[in-house]
Amino acid sequence: MDLASLEAFLAIADSGSFSGAGARLHLTQPAVSKRIAALEAQLGRRLFDRIGREVALTEAGHALLPRARRILSELDDTRRALDNLDARIDGRLSLATSHHIGLHRLPPLLRVFSRAHPGAALDLRFVDSEQAWAQVLHGQAELALTTLGPAAAPLRTVPVWDDPLEFVVAPDHPLAARGEVGLDELARHPAVLPDADTFTHRIVAGHFAAAGLAPTLRMTTNAMETLKMLASVGLAWTVLPHTMLDAQTTVLRVPGLRLARQLGHVTHAGRTLSNAARAFLAVLDGATG
Structure with missing residues (x-):
């Protein structure tokens, strides 16, 4: 299966629309539609029902969803492991955080991190704490700064x-x-x-x-x-x-x-942290130590 088409499939499933997926992937809506059409043709199954502006997963789409997440998560983990062979900190860091932490705790950390590592690309998502946990769990975010609740494997929490x-x-x-x-x-x-x-x-x-x-x-x-x-x-x-x-x-x-x-950071115990994520955690430790 084409990985770009799988990325488009997940983006639609998460955003609920082709236009939302296009905005997330920086693609036009026709380009997203073309990727989904190619994936559906390859699988021989319709993945979405389109009723007006509404988009809903079909039975085949629901079956593909967890497998697509797992495939792309493994790919991201492999990329991070290979990137970590190089000591440079210039990769992408996907960070999910609550609005409160983003406004009241995060700014000085971002200032120090961006000045120390200007080559790192930051993908910052402002969501509720519970959504941030879910994004780390499903591999959509590498790291989360949130309110901490009861931890359960495979998520790992560290109070800050x-x-x-x-x-x-x-x-x-x-x-x-x-x-x-x-x-x-x-x-x-x-x-x-x-x-x-x-x-x-x-x-x-x-x-x-x-x-x-x-x-x-x-x-x-x-x-x-x-x-x-x-x-x-x-x-x-x-x-x-x-x-x-x-x-x-x-x-x-x-x-x-x-x-x-308790506020702190959440990571996935079974996934490799990128050099950028490790560098951000070092900044966090330095600011709170």
């Missing part, structure tokens, strides 16, 4: 930053004048939190559940900046990292409770 969290409200929120509140009081007021399947939500919900309570959710969003805005206008209370605290919000102390999450 302890990220304390605080309950916050708007300065004119009814709870703001109290300063110190209990979880039962918080449960009686609306909250805005990250989605239920995120590591941060599980941390918060776990403390409420341990007390036999549950937050009263008004809405959820995974963008920390949006959570801060919603809390700052008095819509609800939320939980924010220390790095985001300012005069727009008031911190609420909950006696006997300390919220924190």
Whole structure:
């Protein structure tokens, strides 16, 4: 099978459209269509159903998907292993990171890395932490900087930053004048939190559940900046990292409770790290050591 056609197949499956695949591969939509037509002709199977602008995998497409990921992942791993025979750091580093880390932790690291290794090509993806883990698992990203959750093979996690969290409200929120509140009081007021399947939500919900309570959710969003805005206008209370605290919000102390999450990097234990990835981890170690 032609590897370029397999890359186009995966790009369509991941993006959900031929145009999205073209943007990802820097190809025109007709060029992507031509690759898929060639692959379908070679396999003798239709891989996508096209209904208007909607694109869906056929049964044959679903069967090919994990195998295509495995083939291209093995190829990437082989390329990295061969590139590592040369000590130069000028390959591509695919790095997935959460928006919060990208804004509040990553900039100084990127500055040092890009100045030390100008020949390295950085493929930077801003996604939710859980999506970043999935990209490393499936070989779409070599390295991820995210909120850390329970690790499971073959993923390997290394804590880098302890990220304390605080309950916050708007300065004119009814709870703001109290300063110190209990979880039962918080449960009686609306909250805005990250989605239920995120590591941060599980941390918060776990403390409420341990007390036999549950937050009263008004809405959820995974963008920390949006959570801060919603809390700052008095819509609800939320939980924010220390790095985001300012005069727009008031911190609420909950006696006997300390919220924190671990931030760090995620790699695949069964795949070879490129020289560029090793160099980035060295920068990370130097900045936090």
